[in-house]
Amino acid sequence: MNKHLLSIDDVTAEDIVRILDTAESFREVGTRVIKKVPALRGRTVVNLFYENSTRTRISFELAAKRLSADVINFSTSGSSVSKGESLKDTALTLQAMGADAIVIRHSSSGSPLTLTKWVRGSVLNAGDGTHEHPTQALLDIYTMRERLGRLEGLRVAIVGDVLHSRVARSLSFALVKVGAEVTLVGPPTLIPPDAPGWGAQVSYDIESVLPKLDVCYMLRVQRERQRQQYFPSVREYARLFGLTSGRVAMLPPEALIMHPGPMNRGVEIESDVADLPNSVIEEQVTNGIAIRMALLYLLLGGARDARPGGVSDLGGDEEEAGT
Amino acid sequence: MKRIVVRGARVVDPAGGRDEVADLFIEDGRIAAPDGSTSGATVVDADGLVVTPGLVDLHSHLREPGREDKETIETGCRAAALGGYTAVSAMANTDPVADNAAVVHEVRDLAERAGMCDVFPVGAITRGLGGEEMAELGEMIQAGVRMFSDDGRCVPSTRVLRNALTYARAFDGAVIAEHCEDASLAEGGQMHEGYHSYSLGLAGQPREAEEIVVARDLALARLTGGRLHLCHLSSAGSVSLVRRAKAEGLRVTAEVTPHHLVFTDEDLRTYDSNFKVNPPLRTAEDRDALVEGLADGTVDAVATDHAPHAVEEKETEFDQASFGTTGLETALAAVLTFVVGSGAMTLTDALEAMSTRPARILGTDDHGRPLEPGAPANVVAFDPAAEWVVEPPFASKSRNSAFLGRTLRGRVVHTIYRGELVVADGKAQR
Amino acid sequence: MDEADVRRAVTRIAHEILERNKGGNGLALVGIAARGDDLARRLAVEIERIEGTSVPVGVLDITFYRDDIGMRAEAPEVHQTDVPFDVTGRTVVLVDDVLFTGRTIRAALDALVDFGRPRAIQLGVLIDRGHRELPIRADFVGKNVPTRKDDDVRVALREVDGDDGVVIEPAPTLRVAKTGTGDDRA
Numbered sequence: 001m002n003k004h005l006l007s008i009d010d011v012t013a014e015d016i017v018r019i020l021d022t023a024e025s026f027r028e029v030g031t032r033v034i035k036k037v038p039a040l041r042g043r044t045v046v047n048l049f050y051e052n053s054t055r056t057r058i059s060f061e062l063a064a065k066r067l068s069a070d071v072i073n074f075s076t077s078g079s080s081v082s083k084g085e086s087l088k089d090t091a092l093t094l095q096a097m098g099a100d101a102i103v104i105r106h107s108s109s110g111s112p113l114t115l116t117k118w119v120r121g122s123v124l125n126a127g128d129g130t131h132e133h134p135t136q137a138l139l140d141i142y143t144m145r146e147r148l149g150r151l152e153g154l155r156v157a158i159v160g161d162v163l164h165s166r167v168a169r170s171l172s173f174a175l176v177k178v179g180a181e182v183t184l185v186g187p188p189t190l191i192p193p194d195a196p197g198w199g200a201q202v203s204y205d206i207e208s209v210l211p212k213l214d215v216c217y218m219l220r221v222q223r224e225r226q227r228q229q230y231f232p233s234v235r236e237y238a239r240l241f242g243l244t245s246g247r248v249a250m251l252p253p254e255a256l257i258m259h260p261g262p263m264n265r266g267v268e269i270e271s272d273v274a275d276l277p278n279s280v281i282e283e284q285v286t287n288g289i290a291i292r293m294a295l296l297y298l299l300l301g302g303a304r305d306a307r308p309g310g311v312s313d314l315g316g317d318e319e320e321a322g323t
Numbered sequence: 324m325k326r327i328v329v330r331g332a333r334v335v336d337p338a339g340g341r342d343e344v345a346d347l348f349i350e351d352g353r354i355a356a357p358d359g360s361t362s363g364a365t366v367v368d369a370d371g372l373v374v375t376p377g378l379v380d381l382h383s384h385l386r387e388p389g390r391e392d393k394e395t396i397e398t399g400c401r402a403a404a405l406g407g408y409t410a411v412s413a414m415a416n417t418d419p420v421a422d423n424a425a426v427v428h429e430v431r432d433l434a435e436r437a438g439m440c441d442v443f444p445v446g447a448i449t450r451g452l453g454g455e456e457m458a459e460l461g462e463m464i465q466a467g468v469r470m471f472s473d474d475g476r477c478v479p480s481t482r483v484l485r486n487a488l489t490y491a492r493a494f495d496g497a498v499i500a501e502h503c504e505d506a507s508l509a510e511g512g513q514m515h516e517g518y519h520s521y522s523l524g525l526a527g528q529p530r531e532a533e534e535i536v537v538a539r540d541l542a543l544a545r546l547t548g549g550r551l552h553l554c555h556l557s558s559a560g561s562v563s564l565v566r567r568a569k570a571e572g573l574r575v576t577a578e579v580t581p582h583h584l585v586f587t588d589e590d591l592r593t594y595d596s597n598f599k600v601n602p603p604l605r606t607a608e609d610r611d612a613l614v615e616g617l618a619d620g621t622v623d624a625v626a627t628d629h630a631p632h633a634v635e636e637k638e639t640e641f642d643q644a645s646f647g648t649t650g651l652e653t654a655l656a657a658v659l660t661f662v663v664g665s666g667a668m669t670l671t672d673a674l675e676a677m678s679t680r681p682a683r684i685l686g687t688d689d690h691g692r693p694l695e696p697g698a699p700a701n702v703v704a705f706d707p708a709a710e711w712v713v714e715p716p717f718a719s720k721s722r723n724s725a726f727l728g729r730t731l732r733g734r735v736v737h738t739i740y741r742g743e744l745v746v747a748d749g750k751a752q753r
Numbered sequence: 754m755d756e757a758d759v760r761r762a763v764t765r766i767a768h769e770i771l772e773r774n775k776g777g778n779g780l781a782l783v784g785i786a787a788r789g790d791d792l793a794r795r796l797a798v799e800i801e802r803i804e805g806t807s808v809p810v811g812v813l814d815i816t817f818y819r820d821d822i823g824m825r826a827e828a829p830e831v832h833q834t835d836v837p838f839d840v841t842g843r844t845v846v847l848v849d850d851v852l853f854t855g856r857t858i859r860a861a862l863d864a865l866v867d868f869g870r871p872r873a874i875q876l877g878v879l880i881d882r883g884h885r886e887l888p889i890r891a892d893f894v895g896k897n898v899p900t901r902k903d904d905d906v907r908v909a910l911r912e913v914d915g916d917d918g919v920v921i922e923p924a925p926t927l928r929v930a931k932t933g934t935g936d937d938r939a
């Protein structure tokens with residue numbers, strides 16, 4: 001696996017399967033009395049969150065702690081400029097602290113990649129601007145595989161503000177990579193014209209898509225987009241693209257309803273719908289910790305200064321070494 | 324009685340129609356008759372070098388007054404001289420803005436003191452670059468300004484631009500230079516709007532943001548009969564519009580930057596802010612159309628749009644980074660490597676686009692002229708085969724170059740400004 | 754060892770476990786993935802056959818407890834862990850295929866105590882090949898096999914490899930290439 005996880009480009013289809021399988025084991029750890037393994041003992045993981053996000057930050061924090069790593073939280077809202085210290089200076093400070101991994105969430109697309117220029121550790125993208133959110137995509141795929149038993153040929157619709165959604169990008173790329181069929185649904189103003197270049201279909205009519213889905217993935221639509229005139233009113237958006245209980249009835253009975261959170265109840269999704277049994281929104285949260293543990297383990301469990309075959313092999317396969 | 328003899332170079336003189344190996348004699352700041360005498364002269368051995376009229380830049384940001392941390396007129400002139408330029412236009416978006424004779428005089432004085440190249444201050448079109456009221460163009464004309472531009476910004480009001488184009492007709496040689504960008508379309512755009520901007524998660528600005536204003540400005544040029552110059556074209560559509568306008572006989576000229584002739588939006592995939600420029604780098608089709616436009620004369624000149632920025636303004640989150648790349652020290656080499664080197668243009672034509680034609684647009688007789696006795700001795704000698712890597716230290720105070728780390732072919736060896744060797748053996752003499 | 758040897762060893766170990774613990778009550782078998790768990794299941798079957806007691810079986814993956822994480826180029830591959838009973842108060846017999854340096858067992862002990870507090874932990878292995886690097890010893894051994902440290906010992910089990918057996922491959926020795934036909938030694 002790559003040293004960093006900045007975008008779905010950094011993982012192959014095989015890597016994705018490996019991550020999901022590893023997450024399986026970590027989910028089991030979450031069921032134990034002592035939800036902790038010493039795998040990353042002595043490693044330091046820094047959560048560098050420039051955007052407010054309690055949910056994701058806690059998920060990463062728990063993931064690191066359950067791996068026995070030391071965690072430093074560095075949270076602030078606003079850009080580094082408004083904070084008064086440049087991203088570069090913060091990076092150099094973290095470097096000096098000996099951070100093995102930096103989990104960064106930032107409102108500027110590309111910041112994680114920029115960060116890799118200044119730090120030696122691994123960088124994990126927890127969401128950068130409107131670019132990507134690979135760990136969310138991976139945990140969503142994990143949930144899908146777990147509930148539906150397969151990924152190849154899965155029919156998934158991603159509905160809403162695709163244009164501004166980093167989750168939509170990562171999820172789309174990842175699903176296409178593992179052989180699923182993706183349809184992007186929303187008003188034309190919120191779907192990038194180049195979307196077919198991503199390997200996805202496009203539809204402006206949600207009801208035509210619903211009956212043939214295995215997963216209906218609803219994106220959050222910010223009210224701000226109405227102010228920016230991407231659609232005339234929230235009322236019209238909800239009427240044309242919202243997941244109402246009436247529309248849920250159009251879904252096949254086994255279909256999953258998913259949402260990356262936090263939800264705008266009443267806009268993209270009706271309140272009652274969010275609480276239905278085939279809505280796996282709660283599970284997505286639990287699985288998030290397991291996936292993040294898997295990622296931290298796979299990124300940091302290798303030699304600190306991982307060169308392929310660099311450190312002398314301590315013995316062929318894992319059964320031999322240290323037996 | 325300063326005498327310089329440049330010996331054995333290949334003299335490429337686009338205006339004079341010459342391309343031959345010859346010696347060049349310079350005395351008292353002017354080209355002298357080739358009498359073969361080297362007595363009392365500094366002899367410059369230019370065997371293997373190309374000698375050509377000093378380059379003329381229509382578009383540079385020298386940042387002084389106001390942002391001397393990024394560049395001063397002195398460091399900018401030194402960078403220019405090392406890049407083979409003997410004349411540079413200094414854009415008006417300084418602080419204070421160059422919308423009056425006082426700032427113009429100050430800029431010119433600083434350049435004279437630096438003594439490395441001519442600086443032609445560009446005057447603002449509107450007061451304070453506010454886009455609402457015309458600046459005192461007449462006063463600035465009397466102070467020697469010929470080119471006016473609100474560059475950095477577009478003039479948003481069609482009425483104001485119309486008036487400026489009309490009013491400037493009173494002054495011989497005055498030209499209105501426009502930075503064509505529709506603010507409401509381009510708003511928030513970090514790069515070209517297209518496949519790459521969508522997948523990189525960066526807001527983009529479509530080429531229509533430029534083309535719409537180009538079309539508007541050309542229509543105004545038609546309406547007013549005024550002289551219009553279009554800055555840093557970036558799209559194929561803009562080139563087509565200019566081609567048609569010229570065929571129609573409109574008094575319009577256009578420029579393109581070296582980086583727009585080389586790079587595309589795909590180069591931004593690394594989120595390297597040195598590629599964050601305005602107008603943005605667009606697709607390969609746009610780039611190829613720009614090269615073609617330069618080759619067929621639709622685009623008259625190469626202009627650097629030299630835009631130095633402090634380190635902290637570039638080494639930051641991409642969407643916080645300032646727009647712009649430096650260019651004075653790399654322009655010639657970039658054009659030689661990528662445009663002449665690819666066969667898109669001959670050496671003579673490329674040099675003409677970097678000296679003779681921009682000099683004509685600026686209306687200066689001191690540069691880009693045939694290298695004949697009597698002409699001011701503004702000359703550059705470069706090694707067309709020398710390969711070098713673009714890396715610090717630079718003469719410019721800033722190092723935000725889009726060409727950073729690249730190997731270019733073609734290096735300035737000597738620059739002679741008004742008969743004086745300001746750059747010798749690749750080193751600035753002042 | 755061939756298939757029959759493995760079968761007899763498993764039967765004998767099952768008897769020894771029952772003898773030492775005076776029956777199967779309060780016992781649990783925890784196999785160390787991979788292959789240790791298959792052996793543990795076989796032992797459970799044998800114990801049920803001999804005494805009629807049903808002993809719970811768990812699978813333990815010790816990857817996260819290894820002491821060499823961060824020393825190999827890539828993070829080691831992870832297997833399933835499933836311990837569907839409470840270890841507290843039980844006598845847990847750890848089961849593995851090969852006992853070598855003892856590091857895997859050390860890791861298994863750490864993992865096991867994170868699940869609870871066993872009354873006692875015993876160790877049963879199919880092969881003990883010597884070369885301990887930690888003070889660990891097995892309570893029940895299928896066969897003691899002296900080996901060289903760099904030999905390769907492979908246990909094959911029907912459930913995983915299709916067949917039962919133990920194979921020892923000596924480490925490849927480096928041979929210096931001789932020039933010509935040996936004339937240089939004249």
